[in-house]
Every structure is written in C-alpha cells, then in structure tokens.
Amino acid sequence: MYQEAKQRLRGSIAPIVTPFDATMNVDTKALQNLIEWHIESGSHGISVTGTTGEPSSLTIEERELVMETAIKTAAGRVPVVPGTGSTNHAETLHLTKRAQEMGADAAMVIVPYYNRPNQQALYTHFKIVADSVDIPIIIYNIPGRTATNLDVKTLTRLAEDCKNIIGVKESNKDFEHVNRVLLNCGRDFLLYSGIELLCYPMLAIGGAGHVSATANIVPREVADIYNYWAAGEVEKAIDLHYKLMPLNDVLFKDTNPGPLKTAMGMMGKINPALRLPMGPPSEELQKEIWQTLNQYGLLDQEAGMSK
Template sequence: MPKYAEARKKLRGSICPVITPFKEDGSLDEETFKELVNWQIESGSHGISVTGTSGEPSSMTIEERKRVMDLAKEAIDGRVFFTPGTGSTNFDEAMELTKYAEEIGADAAMVIVPYYNKPNQAALFDHFKTIADAVEIPIILYNIPGRTGVNLEVETMKALVDACPNIIGAKESNKDFEHVNRVMLYCGRDFLLYSGIELLCYPMLAIGGAGFISATANVDPVRVADLYNKWADGDVAGAQDMHYAMMPLNDVLFKDTNPAPVKAALGMMGKITPKLRRPLGLPTEELQAEVREVLESLDLV
C-alpha cells in the first residue's frame, strides 16, 4: 500500500501545531520543546505538527527548522503521527525541507501557500506539483489567505489532487466556509480536510473533515482533543458543548497575532519562557490580563 493511501486512514483528529520555545537569548529551547511534545501526547493530541505558523518558521533558519523536526521525531517516537510544516516563501527552501521531512520518516509534510510574494493560481499549481512530484511523502496543502495574501482556489486544489496522488489533504485556515465546503465536494469525500480556524473546528467535522490543526491545542490539548473524540464517538451534543466551552479561549488567543497570546498563556501556565523572535512581540498587558482571566475560568492556571 502506498504511504499516502495508509496516511488517508490514520491522519485524523486533533493535530497540535506545537510552538517553538526560545530561551531569553532567543536560542532554541530544546529541552522545553521535547517536554511540550510529550505533554501534548500525554494530553491526548492525536498528532503533532511543528514549524507551521504557530512555530514561527519565518524567523528561523533552515537548519533550525530541521533541528526542530529532528527533536519532534525523537520525542514522538512513533506514538502519534507527525506532520511537520515544510513550506516557505522560497521555493528551494520548501523543496529542501519537504525532502528532509521524507528523509526522517515523517508521516506527511504540510506545505503552506507561499507568503508575501502572492503567486497567481497557475504559479501555485506549478509550485505544489513540482514539490509533490519530487517526493513520495504525503502532502497536506496549507491555505491561509489571511497571512499569505492569496487564496488557493478550489479549482487549483482539485487540479493538484487530480495530478498528484500524494496530495491527500489540506489545512484550511479560511473563514470562507462556503469555499471549504466546495473543497470537500470537488476534491472528494476521502480528501483529508483540517480546520485551521478555531471556531470552525466543530463545523469542519460536520461536513466530513478529518480534524483540525488548532493553535489552541498548545494551551488546552485535553479539551481540543476531546472535541474530536466526542464527535468520533457519536456524542454530537457533547462535541457541541465542548465547541462552545472553548470559544472564550479561542477568541482571546487570536486578539493578537498568533502565536503571541499562545506563548503568553503558556508562560502563565509555567510551560515556557514566553519569548518570541522579532518582529513579533508579546501582547499588551491588558490583553495578557484577559488571557489569564480565561485561563483561570478553565482551570488552566
């Protein structure tokens, strides 16, 4: 069975896009990172992703991103599936990182729409197809138009799925839920569609999605995983309850640019030194007070 066929069956649930912890001097905090991965798995997360948006990849060197992948692979040790983010605004970097993910045995590679340079749809097709054709590892497209400045259109996504059998899914951080429904319709019901918008995690399951890659899982992995578990167990009312219970946390964590509020929250929880790399910085004191209030209401601090 091709690796991508096997991946279609197992890459489901709550995949935590783990943040990258830094020390006060800005260097990678390797021990804390491994502790975070272990905590996620022990808390019920079904999969781990790294160096996606929450991991601040644009502030890291290629070697640092590879090191984080290595640390994650080692810490996971086969307990859950592993889907590192390997995309970049630079094509050669994206190719190198995707090949590296395959080399170290990741279960899939998540490749973001190139940010800042805003390629047209034909260029996006060429970008993703060239990467997918160069590897056998399953590919998850990552569409986040609010940060890339361009939307990966449904027609382009369908063309990629038709052309590349190892393109098996997409993380849709797209608030246009009509677009998301059409992705599922045209790419096929076996296409693995993950929500990257926190308030759309539950609705994504309702239309046949495979799960979610939610930054909130960094802070509250138990509840985020439980939302998926309840749905998978047929407890629709319980999943709805969890969806609404988490809304205040989802809201407050996105009042500033991700992962700034997430790192502030993890600092309050004693999990990390809340350090971001420039140009990002911590939220205002007023927003941090709001974050703490919500954490307290959920017994997370």
C-alpha cells in the same frame, strides 16, 4: 500507502509552538516536554514549524532541528507533520525532502506568502514539491496570512495529478469554499480546520480533524472535540465547541502566537519569548489572558478545564 495515511492522519494535529530559552535559542528540551505532554493528553498528531511555530523567525538549520527533535521525540507514537513551506521555492523543496529523510509522516506545505503567485504558479509550485517526495503532502491554505487564496479548482487539479497530495488545512473563514473542497476533491480528501471556531463545523461536513493553536493550552479538550464526534456523541462535541469559545477568542486578539506563548508562560509551560519582529501582547491583553486562564482553572494545574 496513502490510504493508510488518510486513516492515521485524523483528529487533532496539534501545531506546537517553538520555545526559545533565555538566550533566544531553540529550547529543544522544552519542545520535547511539550510533545510528551501532547501525547499524554491525547493529541492525535504533532505539527511543528507551522504558523504557530514561528517558522519565518527560524533559520533553515533551526527548522531542521525542530523537525528532527519532534520526529525523534514522538518516535512513531503519533504522526508528525512538520510545516515545510516557505516563500522560497528552493527552500520549500529542501525542507520537504529533509522531512522525508527524517521520517516525517507527512509534510504540511503552505501557500507561499508575500509573493502573491497566480493560480497556475501555485499549481506548478505544489506539483514540483509533491513530485519530489513520496510522503503525503497536506497543503496549507491561509489567505489571511499569505494574501493569496488557493482556488478550489487549483486544489482539485493538484489532488487529481499528485496522488500524495492527500489533504488541505484550510485556515479560511469562507465556509462555502471549504464545502466545495470536499465536493470537488472527494469526500476522502482530508480537510482540516485551521480556524478555531470552525473545528467542530468542519467535522460536521466531513472534515478529517483540525490543526488548532488552542491545543497548546488544552490539548485534551481540543482532541475530544474530534473524539466525541467520531464516537457519535454529537452533543458533547457541540458543548465543548462552545465551552472553548472564550479561550479561542482571547488567544486571537493579537497575532498568533503572541497571546498563545504568553498564556503558556503563565501556565509554566515555556519561556514565552518571541523573536522580533513578533512581540508580546499589550499589558491590557495580558491581564485578559490571565483572567481567562484563571476562569478555566489553568493557572494552578498543568492541563484540563476543571479543578
């Protein structure tokens, strides 16, 4: 069961934004349209209610609504991996169980943020969550957001003790750390990059793919980084890696998903609304985003990087 999942859960798992309508409610129709666009554009999988999906701005009921909408819309055409983690252990358990009930292909569970638990507490938290379900679990390590780094030793213990913990999304700029993940957890452990500029480098060391916010802007190109690598067309993958760098840079000049939603609004994809305490980028950055999208030819066409 988990070996099959390890084969299917590879490539670009696009972390989709949560669109809001004019009344600041979750816009399920816009979400459905985004998912269809991603599938048509070649994204290998879909993730919702992760960092890019503003989960801390959603109620539990809204998170369930977004997960259910994604799973029903994808309808088995691509894997759906919702983010089910929270700073609250009971909420994490609830959402992970709900993801399984809804038919999710896996659950992505973030290291609890703000609490700053020690390594033993992290081990206990993830083990209880993993033991509560049968679906695959992908741990999400993003120390820049959580203020806590999941040690490789802790992750290795979890991979050994919980057969359904099959991978980790590392939004970790410490490239030595991510190398040691595969050394200690095994080369068949799924390692995903959550750092845009490390999507290609992680493939080179044996990574399974990436969960890149930039896929919300150019899903085909982000998927093609993996496609070229998997096909042995290394130079094409490297060329695309560098071609995307200016776009990656501008999308992270303010806290994600602020610049990202602004860009998607300029492309006509969504209403770019953010819920407080998040807010839009400065006017100066918005101009830079517009200029960058224009350089990529994204303002007058729905997708792609050339007119």
